[in-house]
Amino acid sequence: xxxxxxxxxxxxxxxxxxxxxxxxxxxxxxxxxxxxxxxxxxxxxxxxxxxxxxxxxxxxxxxxxxxxxxxxxxxxxxxxxxxxxxxxxxxxxxxxxxxxxxxxxxxxxxxxxxxxxxxxxxxxxxxxxxxxxxxxxxxxxxxxxxxxxxxxxxxxxxxxxxxxxxxxxxxxxxxxxxxxxxxxxxxxxxxxxxxxxxxxxxxxxxxxxxxxxxxxxxxxxxxxxxxxxxxxxxxxxxxxxxxxxxxxxxxxxxxxxxxxxxxxxxxxxxxxxxxxxxxxxxxxxxxxxxxxxxxxxxxxxxxxxxxxxxxxxxxxxxxxxxxxxxxxxxxxxxxxxxxxxxxxxxxxxxxxxxxxxxxxxxxxxxxxxxxxxxxxxxxxxxxxxxxxxxxxxxxxxxxxxxxxxxxxxxxxxxxxxxxxxxxxxxxxxxxxxxxxxxxxxxxxxxxxxx
Numbered sequence: 001x002x003x004x005x006x007x008x009x010x011x012x013x014x015x016x017x018x019x020x021x022x023x024x025x026x027x028x029x030x031x032x033x034x035x036x037x038x039x040x041x042x043x044x045x046x047x048x049x050x051x052x053x054x055x056x057x058x059x060x061x062x063x064x065x066x067x068x069x070x071x072x073x074x075x076x077x078x079x080x081x082x083x084x085x086x087x088x089x090x091x092x093x094x095x096x097x098x099x100x101x102x103x104x105x106x107x108x109x110x111x112x113x114x115x116x117x118x119x120x121x122x123x124x125x126x127x128x129x130x131x132x133x134x135x136x137x138x139x140x141x142x143x144x145x146x147x148x149x150x151x152x153x154x155x156x157x158x159x160x161x162x163x164x165x166x167x168x169x170x171x172x173x174x175x176x177x178x179x180x181x182x183x184x185x186x187x188x189x190x191x192x193x194x195x196x197x198x199x200x201x202x203x204x205x206x207x208x209x210x211x212x213x214x215x216x217x218x219x220x221x222x223x224x225x226x227x228x229x230x231x232x233x234x235x236x237x238x239x240x241x242x243x244x245x246x247x248x249x250x251x252x253x254x255x256x257x258x259x260x261x262x263x264x265x266x267x268x269x270x271x272x273x274x275x276x277x278x279x280x281x282x283x284x285x286x287x288x289x290x291x292x293x294x295x296x297x298x299x300x301x302x303x304x305x306x307x308x309x310x311x312x313x314x315x316x317x318x319x320x321x322x323x324x325x326x327x328x329x330x331x332x333x334x335x336x337x338x339x340x341x342x343x344x345x346x347x348x349x350x351x352x353x354x355x356x357x358x359x360x361x362x363x364x365x366x367x368x369x370x371x372x373x374x375x376x377x378x379x380x381x382x383x384x385x386x387x388x389x390x391x392x393x394x395x396x397x398x399x400x401x402x403x404x405x406x407x408x409x410x411x412x413x414x415x416x417x418x419x420x421x422x423x424x425x426x427x428x429x430x431x432x433x434x435x436x437x438x439x440x441x442x443x444x445x446x447x448x449x450x
Contacts, residue, residue, distance in 0.1 A: 006108075012094075015071060016035040021034060030279065044211060095161055116195050119148070127148060139191075140191055141175075141195060145172075158186070163178060202372055220294045227251070256277065282376060291365060294364060306401060323394060371388050380437070
């Protein structure tokens with residue numbers, strides 16, 4: 001970065017308000033989970049930006065949507081300049097931001113967003129240095145757009161407004177069309193390293209890959225256990241203590257709105273606690289988005305894992321051709337009829353490659369995000385996810401058993417519960433919408449309890 005010129009870094013971001021940020025990720029993460037990701041991505045970028053702050057020639061301008069200046073300062077700190085984004089599409093907002101800073105006497109300016117976790121302080125130093133010898137600098141994104149644009153004050157009068165006109169924003173031709181316009185204007189440019197953005201469910205692994213702890217670049221041997229919960233205080237008293245003291249194990253409890261103290265208890269027992277809407281799929285996806293382990297396990301709150309489960313899981317997912325795995329099922333009851341349920345479940349799992357969620361399904365984080373996570377369904381989300389996993393390889397069933405609560409069988413009656421489950425499965429397979437199946441299941445469950 002030149003020490004003779006005043007430079008301005010402009011960061012476009014949004015205040016992390018649930019329901020209004022990262023909206024394309026809401027079906028996977030839920031509103032709160034998407035907002036949490038927006039917050040963490042912005043904070044990740046700001047931590048990189050702070051490495052530039054010793055330069056007295058550089059100022060940081062945060063252009064925000066949502067919230068207000070007071071909220072933004074409390075969130076990110078008082079050392080930055082804050083302005084609300086101008087209205088209009090992204091092209092108009094960038095153009096007017098450049099107008100503002102050049103009218104304020106800045107010599108060179110760069111605009112970036114917060115959804116490219118691969119941006120580093122070195123990336124930005126190089127971008128500003130490029131502007132000493134070029135009119136424009138771009139950071140190309142793999143989707144055909146750009147994550148960074150920089151320009152000199154002396155070149156701005158020629159570039160404004162053509163460089164932002166006749167562009168189909170969010171299309172794969174954004175960068176190529178912009179470079180064509182720049183060439184027609186006689187403006188020189190230089191391209192930086194091509195990077196990935198994080199905007200769609202399939203992009204989530206980019207975030208995890210770029211933010212893995214340095215001590216384990218791939219976190220291959222770290223397991224993140226994700227527990228969706230709703231009013232499960234009594235269950236987690238038995239489940240969590242055996243997990244949270246283990247090395248290389250991360251426990252994330254995702255609360256769907258409990259009112260029995262589940263969240264506070266989980267935190268006191270050593271789990272990381274997230275909160276989302278009460279949807280098991282959203283809860284599990286939000287936990288996966290926050291996980292740092294290379295292996296994800298989805299565990300029911302009322303299910304206990306066997307001792308020394310870590311090495312069998314790590315060995316299983318490390319085998320060639322293996323997509324995922326699960327445990328055999330054992331139900332915590334002496335009722336003889338439940339032995340029949342166990343045998344059917346374990347036969348189905350091994351021979352049909354179809355474990356259910358109460359068997360603690362595990363999968364690598366990379367594959368989970370490549371498949372887009374759990375579908376946001378009212379019921380059968382684990383069955384649907386396992387069907388997709390089967391298309392990727394073998395599903396290993398470990399010899400060890402998980403021990404799950406018998407409460408759902410005892411609440412409704414063992415044989416009746418089994419029949420209801422089979423009816424739900426058949427209904428889903430013949431195309432009855434999950435929302436309708438869920439309503440029928442809840443009514444049946446309510447009548448039985450009554």
